[in-house]
Amino acid sequence: MTDTLIKVDLTQSPTANENIHNRWHPDIPMAVWVKPGDDFILETFDWTGGFIKNNDSADDVRDIDLTTVHYLSGPVGVKGAEPGDLLIVDLLDIGAKPDSLWGFNGFFSKKNGGGFLTDHFPQAQKSIWDIEGLYTRSRHVPGVSFAGLIHPGLIGCLPDQKMLDMWNKRESEFVATDPKRVPPLCADNNPVTAHLGKATGAAKAKAAAECARTVPPREHGGNCDIKDLSRGSKIYFPVYVDGAGLSVGDLHFSQGDGEITFCGAIEMAGWVHMRVSLLKGGMAKYGIKNPIFKPSPITPTYNDYLIFEGISVDEYGKQHYLDVHVAYRQACLNAIEYLKKFGYSGAQAHSILGTAPVQGHISGVVDIPNACATLWLPTQIFDFDINPCAAGPTKFLDGSIDMPLSPDLV
Ligand code: ZN
Numbered sequence: 001m002t003d004t005l006i007k008v009d010l011t012q013s014p015t016a017n018e019n020i021h022n023r024w025h026p027d028i029p030m031a032v033w034v035k036p037g038d039d040f041i042l043e044t045f046d047w048t049g050g051f052i053k054n055n056d057s058a059d060d061v062r063d064i065d066l067t068t069v070h071y072l073s074g075p076v077g078v079k080g081a082e083p084g085d086l087l088i089v090d091l092l093d094i095g096a097k098p099d100s101l102w103g104f105n106g107f108f109s110k111k112n113g114g115g116f117l118t119d120h121f122p123q124a125q126k127s128i129w130d131i132e133g134l135y136t137r138s139r140h141v142p143g144v145s146f147a148g149l150i151h152p153g154l155i156g157c158l159p160d161q162k163m164l165d166m167w168n169k170r171e172s173e174f175v176a177t178d179p180k181r182v183p184p185l186c187a188d189n190n191p192v193t194a195h196l197g198k199a200t201g202a203a204k205a206k207a208a209a210e211c212a213r214t215v216p217p218r219e220h221g222g223n224c225d226i227k228d229l230s231r232g233s234k235i236y237f238p239v240y241v242d243g244a245g246l247s248v249g250d251l252h253f254s255q256g257d258g259e260i261t262f263c264g265a266i267e268m269a270g271w272v273h274m275r276v277s278l279l280k281g282g283m284a285k286y287g288i289k290n291p292i293f294k295p296s297p298i299t300p301t302y303n304d305y306l307i308f309e310g311i312s313v314d315e316y317g318k319q320h321y322l323d324v325h326v327a328y329r330q331a332c333l334n335a336i337e338y339l340k341k342f343g344y345s346g347a348q349a350h351s352i353l354g355t356a357p358v359q360g361h362i363s364g365v366v367d368i369p370n371a372c373a374t375l376w377l378p379t380q381i382f383d384f385d386i387n388p389c390a391a392g393p394t395k396f397l398d399g400s401i402d403m404p405l406s407p408d409l410v
Helices: 059-063 161-175 201-210 282-286 324-340 346-355
Strands: 004-006 032-034 039-044 072-078 086-096 102-107 124-132 135-138 141-147 151-157 234-238 244-252 263-267 270-279 292-294 305-311 359-364 372-378
Touching (some): 004 032, 004 072, 059 124, 072 270, 086 151, 086 282, 102 346, 124 346, 141 346, 151 234, 151 263, 234 282, 244 263, 270 282, 305 324, 324 346, 324 359, 324 372
Parallel strands (some): 032 072
Antiparallel strands (some): 072 244, 086 234, 086 270, 102 124, 102 263, 124 135, 234 292, 305 372
């Protein structure tokens, strides 16, 4: 039987679990050790450690202390792993915990986290998604259901001290360019909410003072939020410290490309069954700086799409130079406007784009001055026909059901 090396109790605080951490630092002690070739299971909290509840209020999304996240399971030490190696991780399977067959999606308040479309959705909102085997459906977003492409939003190895110092330098210099920005340019750090697994005493204090937040993806992978990094994938991670120190968390039942809703995809607690092995000296052999991976052989077979185009002219009419962020935002806003014609609120449409297996593509980056991005919306996930027709859209929803919204506190 495959051993479950890290267990989580969803009724307990993640900070009571010494196999959990919420920062990156090379001195976080290995939670467990394995050998190359071993397969094992790690259980994980959802990324907020259970703060977001299965209810009909978005107050938790509004009020969350975002310096507490992400709660990761690990680090797993791999015997024989040395800096310069590639750690090969086979994601053999991923699932929800049987006592927690639901997930959440939402948008943070602009004053606490913000997000990709925060100017259009500035207040906290939430939708709950029930997990029924392969499928999911939400009581807050009717008329849509789909098969999950389950994946870890966050997985990567510990940085060494040199890489950590580089991260801290470049990010603090970036924040200094606009320190008062709301939302901030980089996630705030707070030594008080740093949870560093088995670290204790002076080592813990040093790590808490120096550690990096888990929010951005970086050279080691980390919070990449790649929906296609799903069960069946094989990932090659750069190794920076002896033992590699692999950690995983932020499981998503499903996510659209870009995780545009930021809080976040369909976020869930769960488990990951994986196998690890080593490719000695692989970083130099293959010129690897960031992880590479092979996709899963299993993906939902939605093959009919309505595709929305966006260009790098923003919603206020301003021209941007080949900016794919602006272009993708326009593609998303165009899809939201379209879905509203069927009776969805803007929030519900936004939530669909953040949760369903929506594809985002960078279509053109050379035709000055406009980049072109496309958003591929699968038509088969809807309970009704969303294709354009001469008769115009039929309203399938009457507006009586919407996502909970929590106004900002004054
Ligand atoms: Zn997530």
